[in-house]
Amino acid sequence: xxxxxxxxxxxxxxxxxxxxxxxxxxxxxxxxxxxxxxxxxxxxxxxxxxxxxxxxxxxxxxxxxxxxxxxxxxxxxxxxxxxxxxxxxxxxxxxxxxxxxxxxxxxxxxxxxxxxxxxxxxxxxxxxxxxxxxxxxxxxxxxxxxxxxxxxxxxxxxxxxxxxxxxxxxxxxxxxxxxxxxxxxxxxxxxxxxxxxxxxxxxxxxxxxxxxxxxxxxxxxxxxxxxxxxxxxxxxxxxxxxxxxxxxxxxxxxxxxxxxxxxxxxxxxxxxxxxxxxxxxxxxxxxxxxxxxxxxxxxxxxxxxxxxxxxxxxxxxxxx
Amino acid sequence: xxxxxxxxxxxxxxxxxxxxxxxxxxxxxxxxxxxxxxxxxxxxxxxxxxxxxxxxxxxxxxxxxxxxxxxxxxxxxxxxxxxxxxxxxxxxxxxxxxxxxxxxxxxxxxxxxxxxxxxxxxxxxxxxxxxxxxxxxxxxxxxxxxxxxxxxxxxxxxxxxxxxxxxxxxxxxxxxxxxxxxxxxxxxxxxxxxxxxxxxxxxxxxxxxxxxxxxxxxxxxxxxxxxxxxxxxxxxxxxxxxxxxxxxxxxxxxxxxxxxxxxxxxxxxxxxxxxxxxxxxxxxxxxxxxxxxxxxxxxxxxxxxxxxxxxxxxxxxxxxxxxxxxxxxxxxxxxxxxxxxxxxxxxxxxxxxxxxxxxxxxxxxxxxxxxxxxxxxxxxxxxxxxxxxxxxxxxxxxxxxxxxxxxxxxxxxxxxxxxxxxxxxxxxxxxxxxxxxxxxxxxxxxxxxxxxxxxxxxxxxxxxxxxxxxxxxxxxxxxxxxxxxxxxxxxxxxxxxxxxxxxxxxxxxxxxxxxxxxxxxxxxxxxxxxxxxxxxxxxxxxxxxxxxxxxx
Numbered sequence: 001x002x003x004x005x006x007x008x009x010x011x012x013x014x015x016x017x018x019x020x021x022x023x024x025x026x027x028x029x030x031x032x033x034x035x036x037x038x039x040x041x042x043x044x045x046x047x048x049x050x051x052x053x054x055x056x057x058x059x060x061x062x063x064x065x066x067x068x069x070x071x072x073x074x075x076x077x078x079x080x081x082x083x084x085x086x087x088x089x090x091x092x093x094x095x096x097x098x099x100x101x102x103x104x105x106x107x108x109x110x111x112x113x114x115x116x117x118x119x120x121x122x123x124x125x126x127x128x129x130x131x132x133x134x135x136x137x138x139x140x141x142x143x144x145x146x147x148x149x150x151x152x153x154x155x156x157x158x159x160x161x162x163x164x165x166x167x168x169x170x171x172x173x174x175x176x177x178x179x180x181x182x183x184x185x186x187x188x189x190x191x192x193x194x195x196x197x198x199x200x201x202x203x204x205x206x207x208x209x210x211x212x213x214x215x216x217x218x219x220x221x222x223x224x225x226x227x228x229x230x231x232x233x234x235x236x237x238x239x240x241x242x243x244x245x246x247x248x249x250x251x252x253x254x255x256x257x258x259x260x261x262x263x264x265x266x267x268x269x270x271x272x273x274x275x276x277x278x279x280x281x282x283x284x285x286x287x288x289x290x291x292x293x294x295x296x297x298x299x300x301x302x303x304x305x306x307x308x309x310x311x312x313x314x315x316x317x318x319x320x
Numbered sequence: 321x322x323x324x325x326x327x328x329x330x331x332x333x334x335x336x337x338x339x340x341x342x343x344x345x346x347x348x349x350x351x352x353x354x355x356x357x358x359x360x361x362x363x364x365x366x367x368x369x370x371x372x373x374x375x376x377x378x379x380x381x382x383x384x385x386x387x388x389x390x391x392x393x394x395x396x397x398x399x400x401x402x403x404x405x406x407x408x409x410x411x412x413x414x415x416x417x418x419x420x421x422x423x424x425x426x427x428x429x430x431x432x433x434x435x436x437x438x439x440x441x442x443x444x445x446x447x448x449x450x451x452x453x454x455x456x457x458x459x460x461x462x463x464x465x466x467x468x469x470x471x472x473x474x475x476x477x478x479x480x481x482x483x484x485x486x487x488x489x490x491x492x493x494x495x496x497x498x499x500x501x502x503x504x505x506x507x508x509x510x511x512x513x514x515x516x517x518x519x520x521x522x523x524x525x526x527x528x529x530x531x532x533x534x535x536x537x538x539x540x541x542x543x544x545x546x547x548x549x550x551x552x553x554x555x556x557x558x559x560x561x562x563x564x565x566x567x568x569x570x571x572x573x574x575x576x577x578x579x580x581x582x583x584x585x586x587x588x589x590x591x592x593x594x595x596x597x598x599x600x601x602x603x604x605x606x607x608x609x610x611x612x613x614x615x616x617x618x619x620x621x622x623x624x625x626x627x628x629x630x631x632x633x634x635x636x637x638x639x640x641x642x643x644x645x646x647x648x649x650x651x652x653x654x655x656x657x658x659x660x661x662x663x664x665x666x667x668x669x670x671x672x673x674x675x676x677x678x679x680x681x682x683x684x685x686x687x688x689x690x691x692x693x694x695x696x697x698x699x700x701x702x703x704x705x706x707x708x709x710x711x712x713x714x715x716x717x718x719x720x721x722x723x724x725x726x727x728x729x730x731x732x733x734x735x736x737x738x739x740x741x742x743x744x745x746x747x748x749x750x751x752x753x754x755x756x757x758x759x760x761x762x763x764x765x766x767x768x769x770x771x772x773x774x775x776x777x778x779x780x781x782x783x784x785x786x787x788x789x790x791x792x793x794x795x796x797x798x799x800x801x802x803x804x805x806x807x808x809x810x811x812x813x814x815x816x817x818x819x820x821x822x823x824x825x826x827x828x829x830x831x832x833x834x835x836x837x838x839x840x841x842x843x844x845x846x847x848x849x850x851x852x853x854x855x856x857x858x859x860x861x862x863x864x865x866x867x868x869x870x871x872x
Contacts (some may be wrong), residue, residue: 138617193538215827240788241837247788253780254788254839272780294769 155259155280212267270295339643340504342664367457459860540613585741783868
């Protein structure tokens with residue numbers, strides 16, 4: 001049985017969980033899939049997950065699981081895994097996963113493969129992992145007794161490809177015991193970097209600007225397109241470095257990695273540092289003056305031309 | 321606000337490279353042999369992982385290794401590739417002339433092609449096994465001094481924002497106080513530089529001469545070049561007025577180390593070492609080796625080439641200077657790792673005796689200089705003391721003098737004159753005869769992105785990462801840039817930096833302004849060395865930042 005560990009916070013499911021469900025379905029080849037969701041009062045999330053084409057959803061309820069702590073999650077998951085006895089445990093490679101998964105794998109003394117981007121199912125099952133900043137990929141085969149743990153990079157699988165079941169999967173609860181006094185972390189309220197902090201990895205559409213925008217005064221040109229598309233505004237490094245947009249809107253190797261449905265790159269040349277942060281986007285549209293710009297190599301649609309002419313025309317068309 | 325922590329040790333070593341780790345290992349050996357109250361030793365390293373900032377060709381002369389770790393083979397030293405073939409070529413634009421014989425200094429029989437990253441990682445494992453504390457991710461930011469006496473080092477603060485504000489993660493640096501501080505902070509080390517500014521250690525010595533080396537690691541079909549083949553080149557793409565050359569070292573499984581070294585004393589302000597490297601890779605000799613392969617890593621590092629006369633006084637009250645920080649490199653043999661290790665060993669022996677004797681004054685630590693003078697370091701460096709300086713008179717003079725010095729033991733009526741390399745850069749008006757700088761003066765071609773790359777793409781393959789929200793760690797007096805420098809030198813920082821840190825960007829209405837892409841910095845120190853006005857100071861960024869030179 002393949003176990004998917006869902007991620008929720010305060011009753012809201014992290015979209016990346018669906019990507020992991022899609023991965024599990026691709027791997028399964030007939031093997032049943034179980035989703036486990038942890039929390040206190042996360043029943044609605046469990047019901048939402050039950051729409052997936054899986055054998056069952058297991059809800060681990062405990063007051064000590066809200067808010068999230070690595071000690072609490074590790075204790076609960078250790079017991080859940082003991083009871084459910086999966087052969088493989090899959091997780092989305094979120095910040096929360098990065099926090100507790102190594103600890104959980106070490107506690108159980110099992111292999112953990114992090115940030116995998118794919119899976120090879122012909123022959124021995126291997127997980128694909130990038131090396132050397134994505135220049136090479138390694139096929140990694142976990143060794144030792146199961147269950148093996150694998151975390152998948154955000155955007156490696158598509159959430160909308162997770163198959164839904166004909167009828168909702170059964171949801172059952174299992175009990176775990178957690179000694180609240182053994183939880184060493186005392187979480188405070190989630191830290192907000194800025195008032196309007198944005199999680200670009202959750203955005204479905206992104207309009208990103210690069211140096212071609214030339215000056216901070218021209219940002220409204222891009223903002224209008226973002227508004228018309230219902231998209232978040234993001235940028236390449238030079239824009240955030242100049243302080244024209246806050247750093248949390250930076251895409252690339254030193255910023256966020258995103259995989260929206262639509263990514264519109266305005267005046268972005270496509271330096272590899274930027275491309276590694278957005279190449280998982282489903283549809284990439286690039287507008288750049290330089291027809292030789294590397295961004296056109298990853299773009300699905302490209303317009304070689306002046307963004308200051310083209311973008312207002314697109315906005316006008318969208319408003320019709 | 322968190323309080324500043326302090327730590328007291330007997331010996332502090334700043335930098336976990338070949339010299340620093342050799343010092344640490346030697347200290348624990350001496351400790352074992354002598355018994356008694358154990359010395360406390362700490363090693364600081366700015367990289368997140370030991371070895372991550374290590375970059376060299378590299379061909380290792382194992383002489384010091386044999387003395388330091390006699391059973392290095394049993395201990396699994398990563399020396400997979402003994403050198404079995406030496407070739408030297410003089411390159412012309414499209415051709416090559418092979419030297420009929422390999423000059424003795426470049427004979428590598430008995431040496432090994434290594435990855436310095438792997439070698440240092442291995443060395444660090446031995447040091448840690450001895451129970452020495454290795455603090456990775458902690459750069460030495462400031463000297464702690466009491467008058468002329470070095471009493472330790474303050475590590476860099478963490479969690480400081482772009483504008484100097486304290487972030488929620490703020491932690492002040494730690495004051496590490498030591499009876500002896502061994503500075504192993506590498507070529508143009510920031511603390512050694514500061515120490516030489518405060519104490520008259522360089523008086524009467526020649527200015528250090530530097531070069532910058534750019535290197536890529538390539539994966540090519542395994543039958544391209546037999547492992548253990550060592551190729552050095554002179555000539556193209558450099559002109560007679562520039563010092564330097566290329567190298568290709570073959571390792572097993574089709575791994576090639578490909579690099580290019582250029583003296584940081586060139587005259588032409590439009591010269592760009594990275595462009596020269598690209599031309600080198602396009603030369604038929606190199607192109608034939610790389611074609612169809614993949615570049616997997618990139619890096620750059622300065623190296624001290626001034627030799628014997630440029631080495632400062634390496635001792636002060638409570639302080640010793642070792643390795644590249646002091647300039648223990650043989651530029652004629654293109655080797656320094658064994659000398660760095662030797663200097664580390666001898667510094668450890670000096671420091672150990674001094675701490676045990678309860679006297680760590682300069683007078684006592686002068687023993688280090690005696691050990692250098694009486695030992696293998698002087699024996700190797702003194703005969704080639706004038707070689708790099710001779711290259712200051714051009715390639716022909718340099719080669720002629722190098723050949724001569726093999727016979728004469730390097731004799732010349734007096735120490736050959738030299739000046740800091742940055743002073744040799746000429747102004748555009750002088751170099752280009754007062755006329756306009758011709759188009760394409762840098763000789764740059766559009767990178768084909770198969771064999772040649774732009775700097776930004778290369779930087780990506782250096783694995784360089786820094787927290788973006790921190791103060792710029794390149795302190796530049798930017799008022800010079802868009803005014804005097806643009807006119808006089810055409811902002812050469814854009815060219816000598818191999819990592820695209822410096823860019824003059826056109827701002828609407830306000831002319832040009834210097835943009836410093838500090839997070840691209842690969843810690844090579846070239847800007848600190850080569851800037852003609854000497855207004856760039858490299859200070860360590862937040863600990864853990866920098867390149868990730870796996871297998872370099």
